[in-house]
Amino acid sequence: MNARNSFLLVVLCSLLTLTTRAQDPHPISGINMLKDSRWPSRPDGRTVIEVSWENPTSSDAQQRAWVRDAITNSWGKVANINFTGWGAATASSEGIRIRIDPTGHPHTKGLGTMLDGKPDGMVLNFDFLGDFKCRISKEDCIKFIAVHEFGHALGLAHEHNRADCLCNEDPQGSDGDFYVTPCDLASVMNYCNPKWSNHGRLSPNDVVGIQVIYGKPGGSAPAVTELKEIRFIPCTMDVTDKANTLRQLMSKSSAIRAASFTMETKPVPTKVADKFSVPVTIRYFADNDEAKANGLKKLLVAEGYDDDAINVENMVAVMGSTIPDYIEVWTKTDPVPTRTKFDEIRLIPCTAADREIVRLVRKVIDATPEYEVKAFSEEKNAVPQRAADRLPAPLTIRFFHPDDEGKAYGMKKLLALYGYPIDDIAVENMVPRMSKVYPSYLEIWHK
Amino acid sequence: MKLLIAGLALLAAGPFRCTQKEALRSIDKVSLSLHQYPTRDVLRYEVDSSGIAVHLANSGTGFDSVLYTKAASAALGQSRQGMFRFREVRYANKCLEDGQVMTLAYHAGDSTVRRVRFQNYYHDDLQQLVQFINTQVDSTYRIGYNKDALLRGMEACDK
Numbered sequence: 001m002n003a004r005n006s007f008l009l010v011v012l013c014s015l016l017t018l019t020t021r022a023q024d025p026h027p028i029s030g031i032n033m034l035k036d037s038r039w040p041s042r043p044d045g046r047t048v049i050e051v052s053w054e055n056p057t058s059s060d061a062q063q064r065a066w067v068r069d070a071i072t073n074s075w076g077k078v079a080n081i082n083f084t085g086w087g088a089a090t091a092s093s094e095g096i097r098i099r100i101d102p103t104g105h106p107h108t109k110g111l112g113t114m115l116d117g118k119p120d121g122m123v124l125n126f127d128f129l130g131d132f133k134c135r136i137s138k139e140d141c142i143k144f145i146a147v148h149e150f151g152h153a154l155g156l157a158h159e160h161n162r163a164d165c166l167c168n169e170d171p172q173g174s175d176g177d178f179y180v181t182p183c184d185l186a187s188v189m190n191y192c193n194p195k196w197s198n199h200g201r202l203s204p205n206d207v208v209g210i211q212v213i214y215g216k217p218g219g220s221a222p223a224v225t226e227l228k229e230i231r232f233i234p235c236t237m238d239v240t241d242k243a244n245t246l247r248q249l250m251s252k253s254s255a256i257r258a259a260s261f262t263m264e265t266k267p268v269p270t271k272v273a274d275k276f277s278v279p280v281t282i283r284y285f286a287d288n289d290e291a292k293a294n295g296l297k298k299l300l301v302a303e304g305y306d307d308d309a310i311n312v313e314n315m316v317a318v319m320g321s322t323i324p325d326y327i328e329v330w331t332k333t334d335p336v337p338t339r340t341k342f343d344e345i346r347l348i349p350c351t352a353a354d355r356e357i358v359r360l361v362r363k364v365i366d367a368t369p370e371y372e373v374k375a376f377s378e379e380k381n382a383v384p385q386r387a388a389d390r391l392p393a394p395l396t397i398r399f400f401h402p403d404d405e406g407k408a409y410g411m412k413k414l415l416a417l418y419g420y421p422i423d424d425i426a427v428e429n430m431v432p433r434m435s436k437v438y439p440s441y442l443e444i445w446h447k
Numbered sequence: 448m449k450l451l452i453a454g455l456a457l458l459a460a461g462p463f464r465c466t467q468k469e470a471l472r473s474i475d476k477v478s479l480s481l482h483q484y485p486t487r488d489v490l491r492y493e494v495d496s497s498g499i500a501v502h503l504a505n506s507g508t509g510f511d512s513v514l515y516t517k518a519a520s521a522a523l524g525q526s527r528q529g530m531f532r533f534r535e536v537r538y539a540n541k542c543l544e545d546g547q548v549m550t551l552a553y554h555a556g557d558s559t560v561r562r563v564r565f566q567n568y569y570h571d572d573l574q575q576l577v578q579f580i581n582t583q584v585d586s587t588y589r590i591g592y593n594k595d596a597l598l599r600g601m602e603a604c605d606k
Contacts, residue, residue, distance in 0.1 A: 103591055105484070107546030107567070109600070123546075130591045131481050131490055133503060141486075148485040152544040170537070170564055172484065173544035194507045196486045 032162050032176035032189065035252070037112025037155035038213060041080070047214050049153075050085040050095030054120060060100055063126040063142055067098075070143035070200055071150050074188075078207045080215035081154070089119075096153050098122045103130030106145050111174050112155030122149055144200040151189045154210065159183060159190035163390055163433070166348075166381045167192035178252060178435045180209040212435075225256045225295045228325040233264040235273035235332045243331040245402040245431065246280070246300070250329075252435045253299055273332060279309040281330040285323035287316055293327055334403070341372040342407070343440040350383040350391070350447035357395075357446045364418050365411070388447045393426035396445040400430045400438035408442060467531055476554040477526040479576065481590065484545045492580055492590070494519075494526040499580065501588045515588050525579050527553060529572040530561060539566035540597075542604035547597075551576070569597035 041047040051071075056064060068086050076083050089097045099120040108115060108122045115121035126142060128134040134141035157176035160167040165183035169191040185193055186203035202210070230250060234243035243263065251261045280300070284293040293312045301307050316322055345365065347358035358378065365371050395415065399408040408427045416422040431437060481490040491502040499522055501515040530553050546567040553561040565573060569592075577592040 105545065105547045108544045109603070110542055111544065131589070132483055133488060133490060134486075135488060135503065135505075145485060149545070158544070170566075172539075172548060172566055174541060191484060191487070194487075196507070 032157045032159050032183075033155050033178040033180065033209070033213060034111045034157055034174055034176050035155075035178040037110070037114055039081075039113055039116075039154070041214070045215055046080050046082055048082045048084055050093065051083050052085050052087055052089035052093045052095065052097050054089050054097055054099045056088050056100070060126055063100075063138075066139055066142050067124065067146040070146045074147045074200065074202050075150055075154060075210060078202060078217065079210040079213075080217050081210075093117065096122055096150075098124055100124055100126055102127035103132065105132045106149055108149055108152040111152055111157060115153055122153060124149065140200070144197040147188050147200045147202070148197040151206075155213070156189050156209075159187040160192050163387065164430075165190070165192070166379060166383055166387060168382075168384045178213075179433065180205075180212045180435055182434075182438070184209075225258075225292045226325070227256070227258040227289075227292060227327060229260045229262060229327075230256075230258045230296075231262045231264060231326070231328045233268060233328055233330045235268045235276065235330060237267070239331045239333060241402065242334050243329070245437075246329055246331065248432055249437070250296065250299065255299060256296070276311075276330055276332045278311045279331065279333040280305070281311045281313055281332070283313045283315045283328040283330065285315045285319055285326055285328075287314075287322070288324060289327060290314065292325075296327065296329070341440060342374065342442060344375045344377060344442075345373050346377045346379065346441070346443045348379040348383060348443055348445045350388040350445065354446040358444060361395075361415065361444055361446070364415060368414060383445075383447075388445075391426070391445050391447055392428060394424045394447055395420060396426045396428055396443075396447075398428045398430045398443040398445065400434055400441050400443075402431055402437065403439065404442065405429065411442065411444075470560070471527055471530060473555040474527045474530065474553045474560060475523070475556065477523065477576075478550075478552045478554065479580065479590075480550040480552070482548040482550070484548055492584075492588075494522045494580070496520065496523050498522055499583050501584060515585060517583060517585075519583050522579075522583060526576060529576055532572040533561075533563045533570070536562065537564045537566070538568040538570055539564070540568050540601050540604050541566075543567040543600060547592075549573070567597060567600055569594055569601065 039047050039049055051068075053064060064086070068083075071083055075081055085093075085095065094117045096115050097117070097119055099122070101123050102125060104123045104125050106124050109118055109120070124142070124146060125132050126138070128138070128141065152173075157174045158172055159165060160169045160183075161171040161173070161175050162179065162183050164179075167183075167185075167190065172191070184190060184203055184205040186195075186198055187193060187206050188198040188200070188202055189206070198206075230247075232243045232247045234240045247261050247263060250256050251258070282293045282296050284290055290312070297310045297312055300310055345362070347362055349355040349358045355378075362376050362378075365373060366376075397408045397411050399405055405427070412422070412425045412427055415425060430443075476493060476495040478494070479492045481492075483489065487505050487507040489502075489504045489506060491504055493500045493502065498516060498518040498520070500513055502511055503514050504511040533551070543566075547565075548567070549565045551563045551565070551573065552559050574592055574594060577590045581589045
């Protein structure tokens with residue numbers, strides 16, 4: 001009998017009397033963006049993107065109107081973006097330039113600002129001649145495809161390219177580097193969506209995602225904070241990882257653009273550290289940077305950090321001179337209170353044969369009084385081979401919030417206690433790969 | 448010395464060639480799928496011993512409709528010739544989103560022996576296959592494989 005079978009037997013014996021809670025299928029969802037390709041916004045927070053046609057004719061006026069209508073009522077409606085122009089392109093036209101090709105396969109030549117002023121940067125097909133066909137009404141094909149291509153034009157890569165997507169489609173085009181939420185099957189950018197391009201309708205998480213990137217209509221949230229440097233200063237060695245988490249969070253945020261995100265490595269004298277009354281202090285050194293410092297605080301609060309745990313401090317009066325576009329983030333203690341519960345544990349069996357194991361894992365957790373899990377969910381779709389291949393061990397525990405690292409390792413110990421070979425269990429930190437942290441959420445993969 | 452090298456080369460190449468021939472003989476169908484991204488439709492060209500068929504299928508719903516067929520007894524032999532010339536499983540120009548994506552597959556019975564994916568990529572051997580298919584099918588079903596445009600796109604991507 002091998003080790004894993006022993007685990008099955010031990011767990012079965014231990015849990016014979018346990019009942020299981022009802023499954024709570026959790027729709028996971030998201031957006032996958034290439035961060036540097038975000039179009040810049042004006043000081044009022046609005047992003048204005050010029051759109052022009054390379055070869056418009058009077059005979060395609062209706063189709064062009066369909067495209068404009070579809071974009072205005074999708075991306076343009078839910079985010080702080082204004083698509084302007086829509087006239088004929090000239091040699092010097094900026095923004096998105098669209099070529100109408102009656103036989104071509106629709107595409108964009110890159111993502112977001114890579115298209116800025118690029119001739120034929122986007123290609124759309126209105127006639128579906130040649131080897132690109134449309135099986136539904138032309139109006140629907142044109143509108144649905146336009147919504148997808150404009151997603152690329154706003155900087156969004158294919159959702160199914162993400163490593164955390166359970167999708168059998170081959171990755172295509174660029175890879176994003178900024179995940180707003182977990183993988184979204186319903187996204188207009190996901191080839192695996194059973195309703196291709198989600199039939200031109202943005203999914204709830206497409207909406208959330210594009211609003212994180214460009215802000216809500218009329219809002220000022222997306223204004224980009226421009227800085228020369230943000231310096232992260234952990235007061236003690238114990239909080240270095242916490243300071244690093246803040247650094248990763250800010251450096252991955254599309255709302256912050258700093259030339260450098262530096263980390264202080266020298267120890268901070270105790271008398272200096274003692275001056276801080278809250279876990280995190282954001283210091284600015286020029287009057288004009290107060291709004292920027294408050295913006296950083298806002299970002300942390302939006303990410304789930306406690307508002308009371310963060311102070312903004314004006315250092316202008318303390319300093320003899322001002323240092324514009326420079327901010328310090330001091331970390332004294334962990335700004336997030338330690339959680340003792342899980343909101344959700346998602347079990348992801350790579351094959352049908354793995355379901356038995358993940359259900360036993362669930363029973364083990366259920367039977368352990370130290371763990372209180374609000375909801376278990378189990379992935380119903382088959383895991384593509386490439387996703388399974390990326391798992392570092394037969395049983396992988398993934399955490400999505402820095403504070404859950406200890407809990408993930410605790411889970412590893414627990415499963416080892418129940419007889420699962422400890423060398424076959426890996427804990428994977430997903431925080432650096434996500435733009436947002438997901439507190440109190442674990443994924444347990446088995447292959 | 449030259450004789451020795453030639454002998455070694457023969458030893459190495461002989462069985463390999465034989466294996467290749469056998470493998471080629473076992474191929475009873477070649478399919479070229481033109482993905483219609485971002486839709487889930489696929490225009491699939493199937494070549495077997497009876498000839499060529501053009502299907503329009505959907506990878507999500509299972510919809511599969513034959514649009515065109517033509518008897519062409521020699522087509523299979525021609526189509527499978529290039530099988531060993533594709534060394535990679537994926538040829539991709541990653542600078543384009545969507546665009547022309549094709550999957551070439553070689554089948555033996557119920558199994559797929561080899562599958563090669565082309566994403567906005569020009570390959571001479573694929574061009575030959577496309578040209579061959581285009582000579583066989585009605586003009587409505589000809590495949591557009593634009594060498595110049597694809598090469599331009601690949602060059603722009605490399606810069």
